[in-house]
Amino acid sequence: xxxxxxxxxxxxxxxxxxxxxxxxxxxxxxxxxxxxxxxxxxxxxxxxxxxxxxxxxxxxxxxxxxxxxxxxxxxxxxxxxxxxxxxxxxxxxxxxxxxxxxxxxxxxxxxxxxxxxxxxxxxxxxxxxxxxxxxxxxxxxxxxxxxxxxxxxxxxxxxxxxxxxxxxxxxxxxxxxxxxxxxxxxxxxxxxxxxxxxxxxxxxxxxxxxxxxxxxxxxxxxxxxxxxxxxxxxxxxxxxxxxxxxxxxxxxxxxxxxxxxxxxxxxxx
Amino acid sequence: xxxxxxxxxxxxxxxxxxxxxxxxxxxxxxxxxxxxxxxxxxxxxxxxxxxxxxxxxxxxxxxxxxxxxxxxxxxxxxxxxxxxxxxxxxxxxxxxxxxxxxxxxxxxxxxxxxxxxxxxxxxxxxxxxxxxxxxxxxxxxxxxxxxxxxxxxxxxxxxxxxxxxxxxxxxxxxxxxxxxxxxxxxxxxxxxxxxxxxxxxxxxxxxxxxxxxxxxxxxxxxxxxxxxxxxxxxxxxxxxxxxxxxxxxxxxxxxxxxxxx
Numbered sequence: 001x002x003x004x005x006x007x008x009x010x011x012x013x014x015x016x017x018x019x020x021x022x023x024x025x026x027x028x029x030x031x032x033x034x035x036x037x038x039x040x041x042x043x044x045x046x047x048x049x050x051x052x053x054x055x056x057x058x059x060x061x062x063x064x065x066x067x068x069x070x071x072x073x074x075x076x077x078x079x080x081x082x083x084x085x086x087x088x089x090x091x092x093x094x095x096x097x098x099x100x101x102x103x104x105x106x107x108x109x110x111x112x113x114x115x116x117x118x119x120x121x122x123x124x125x126x127x128x129x130x131x132x133x134x135x136x137x138x139x140x141x142x143x144x145x146x147x148x149x150x151x152x153x154x155x156x157x158x159x160x161x162x163x164x165x166x167x168x169x170x171x172x173x174x175x176x177x178x179x180x181x182x183x184x185x186x187x188x189x190x191x192x193x194x195x196x197x198x199x200x201x202x203x204x205x206x207x208x209x210x211x212x213x214x215x216x217x218x219x220x221x222x223x224x225x226x227x228x229x230x231x232x233x234x235x236x237x238x239x240x241x242x243x244x245x246x247x248x249x250x251x252x253x254x255x256x257x258x259x260x261x262x263x264x265x266x267x268x269x
Numbered sequence: 270x271x272x273x274x275x276x277x278x279x280x281x282x283x284x285x286x287x288x289x290x291x292x293x294x295x296x297x298x299x300x301x302x303x304x305x306x307x308x309x310x311x312x313x314x315x316x317x318x319x320x321x322x323x324x325x326x327x328x329x330x331x332x333x334x335x336x337x338x339x340x341x342x343x344x345x346x347x348x349x350x351x352x353x354x355x356x357x358x359x360x361x362x363x364x365x366x367x368x369x370x371x372x373x374x375x376x377x378x379x380x381x382x383x384x385x386x387x388x389x390x391x392x393x394x395x396x397x398x399x400x401x402x403x404x405x406x407x408x409x410x411x412x413x414x415x416x417x418x419x420x421x422x423x424x425x426x427x428x429x430x431x432x433x434x435x436x437x438x439x440x441x442x443x444x445x446x447x448x449x450x451x452x453x454x455x456x457x458x459x460x461x462x463x464x465x466x467x468x469x470x471x472x473x474x475x476x477x478x479x480x481x482x483x484x485x486x487x488x489x490x491x492x493x494x495x496x497x498x499x500x501x502x503x504x505x506x507x508x509x510x511x512x513x514x515x516x517x518x519x520x521x522x523x524x525x526x527x528x529x530x
Contacts, residue, residue, distance in 0.1 A: 055402070082401070085402065087402040089398065111404065
């Protein structure tokens with residue numbers, strides 16, 4: 001795992017105040033492949049993603065990127081790491097006061113000394129990669145949800161990142177647009193050899209693009225491996241997740257009635 | 270009993286924690302002035318927003334305030350037979366006190382609330398996270414241009430407010446009460462000294478810093494404490510920002526006046 005591992009997570013625990021949300025997460029993200037992080041809503045996928053992109057501080061020794069400990073990074077080193085990554089947020093996170101082209105130009109203007117014309121050419125190229133080259137002068141509010149996501153993806157590619165993080169790329173999209181975005185992610189891996197981490201709960205999308213999958217449940221690692229291994233898993237929760245089976249509620253009827261009666265009797269006092 | 274003590278302790282800890290976070294935010298805001306990216310055009314844009322677009326509301330406020338000051342001032346001065354000092358009364362009240370305070374409060378209500386809402390919406394839409402992930406310091410990119418623009422615009426707006434207010438007093442004093450125009454303007458010229466103008470400038474700069482600090486801080490941390498990022502949090506943050514900024518401006522006004530008088 002160590003040689004081909006771009007990111008190594010070694011027993012990551014995460015808290016919001018006193019509430020623990022991730023428990024001893026251990027897995028490796030291989031280089032030049034697509035890793036999909038899956039799980040139910042509230043299982044900790046987004047928290048894990050925030051640790052991976054440095055928005056949530058990781059304890060020392062628990063998150064290693066290219067043999068460097070992310071938990072010990074100061075501001076300068078963290079900025080150096082962030083220049084190597086691109087992040088596509090769930091809603092695109094485009095800056096509303098700028099055109100699509102200006103959005104893509106933001107990191108280029110800040111981190112490079114390229115001329116305005118060169119930056120515009122690069123922005124056009126990035127938009128062409130995501131199929132939006134004719135929308136360079138449009139405002140984000142003039143785009144559909146799917147187009148905003150693609151524009152957000154184009155911005156995340158502006159600095160030619162080594163690692164790409166994609167948060168819920170298919171959520172809220174129709175099947176055709178979602179499939180288009182999936183194919184785009186596959187193309188990015190094949191063409192540029194990017195290491196891509198995708199957070200999603202869309203099963204079809206996940207199995208279509210993943211080289212490796214990780215399934216989380218209530219902050220714990222349930223299963224990890226190739227898609228066929230996940231598919232063949234006999235773990236009850238994994239099977240339930242893959243088959244989209246709802247939880248069977250086993251409520252004590254007596255406790256339920258006591259809860260109702262108890263409330264009424266308090267009100268009558 | 271123990272519960273109440275715990276509650277007081279929790280409130281005190283929260284309060285101290287918030288103050289500490291505001292202090293750290295203030296230092297990051299100042300540091301952002303000297304950090305990249307370049308700020309010339311963002312500052313120009315913000316000066317237009319904070320300054321140029323506030324001209325009408327400040328002018329209207331100043332005119333009506335000057336007129337009311339002249340009405341009330343004439344009534345009071347006439348009891349002592351000192352109507353000729355109306356110009357001085359209006360000018361000194363505006364330059365030392367009302368000009369900076371009214372400008373600060375009006376700009377807070379207009380531009381401060383808009384900045385808080387803008388940054389709050391960026392927070393809930395993950396745009397600030399996006400900036401951080403692009404290795405761009407949000408304080409340098411978003412906040413510092415606003416601070417520089419406010420430091421430029423507020424003293425200019427205060428001076429404009431003073432002039433328009435004195436003119437408003439002139440309209441009432443000369444036009445309504447028949448005071449000699451030369452007497453009015455002469456009393457203005459004789460009474461106003463450099464330290465009066467200096468006090469107004471110091472106040473306007475202080476209010477600019479307070480307004481930007483508090484309003485952008487509230488927007489930046491919208492929803493962070495509640496763990497809930499929605500429109501309601503933006504509206505709460507905006508309301509708190511304007512109220513807290515206004516209170517701090519009034520307190521700061523007292524402090525500066527007592528130090529400089």
